[in-house]
Structure formats: C-alpha cells, structure tokens
Amino acid sequence: GDSVTQMEGPVTLSEEAFLTINCTYTATGYPSLFWYVQYPGEGLQLLLKATKADDKGSNKGFEATYRKETTSFHLEKGSVQVSDSAVYFCALRSDDMRFGAGTRLTVKP
C-alpha cells in the first residue's frame, strides 16, 4: 500500500540555520503531497502542499518540491527561528491520507 517515510528526529538546530527534513513516498498513481506542522499542545496544521510533479509548495519560508523521479518531497527552510520548533509530518493523499511518523524540530536561540 501507499506509505510515507520521513527522517527520524529529533533535529536540533541553532537559530538561522538551514533546515532539511527528508520525506520519500511509495504510491501507485499520482498522489498529492503535504507537510503538516504540530506545535506543542495543538493539532496538525497544513503547512504546504503540492498536487503534481515538479510543483513547489511554499508557506512561511518553508518550501518543498514534488520530485516524481526520486519520489521525494523534502521540506526546507533557509533560516529557522525558535518559533519553528514543532513536529513536522509528511503526508500523501491518494485514496486516503497516509502520514509519516513525524520529525521533531527544536530550534535553539
């Protein structure tokens, strides 16, 4: 079945560092891809999405590009802030939603 694999955390960075969280997927057909973020004590929030190959989703300085040839959707941000500390989930939607296990990011001042 369809699945998502994302890098295990936790990830700890200093403020203004570059962030990459890897995500790869396995799917039949052409799924839509998503990144969700979960701040402490809250539910998941949609961060960005891409619905077809080569699409780039972006929001709040975060970006991810739908790479069909490598079946990847890596999340990047050029300069992280302390407020970006959260758990990030990669997900795909084909017939239903599949979520990765989540990657906890901690950004230190």
Place this chain on the structure above:
Amino acid sequence: ETGVTQTPRHLVMGMTNKKSLKCEQHLGHNAMYWYKQSAKKPLELMFVYSLEERVENNSVPSRFSPECPNSSHLFLHLHTLQPEDSALYLCASSQLSSGGYNEQFFGPGTRLTVL
C-alpha cells in the same frame, strides 16, 4: 467559531467511566475523521465518516464507538477504557470531491488520560 473545534481539550477518566469526545467542523466539509496520536507512535487513523456514513474502521476496539449525527458533528463515545488508551485524540475534516478526498483540517485534539 472557525475551523475544527474539539471538546473537551483535556479529559481524565477511570476505566469504568463512560465519556464522549465531541468534534465540530465549521468548514462545510462532508468527511470527518478520528485519529489517535500516542507518544512515539505514528498517527493512527481510527474512523472515517463520509457523507455521514462510516466508511472505515481500522480494527478499533469496540470500547470506542463513533457517532456522526450530521456532516458538522462527530462524537467518540468511550467506555471501559484501558490505560494504554491514553493519548491525544484528533479530529479532522475534509471535502470529498470528484477527485477524491482533499487535504484534512485538524482540530486541537483532546488529551485523554485513563487511570
């Protein structure tokens, strides 16, 4: 209210209690979901309702009983739970269209502790 709301935000119950979790979506969606989020485990899909019909039940124990009285409301009735049922229970909604289910919007969750 906007988005997806859940009540209560926190719940502590004994193993013999009966309680219910409530979810309400204000987005006009026609599909709703219950997820269980436990520490150090992937998000677990429990139930899916589409157009008020249950379309998925992922081998969830019968001590969890969902109810979807209309497209805006979803309940999770709890009885005789076990301590391992302690978790964050998340509700989500989405819109079912001709292309399938669109992205899901989540509520803030109910933190459940079973003593």
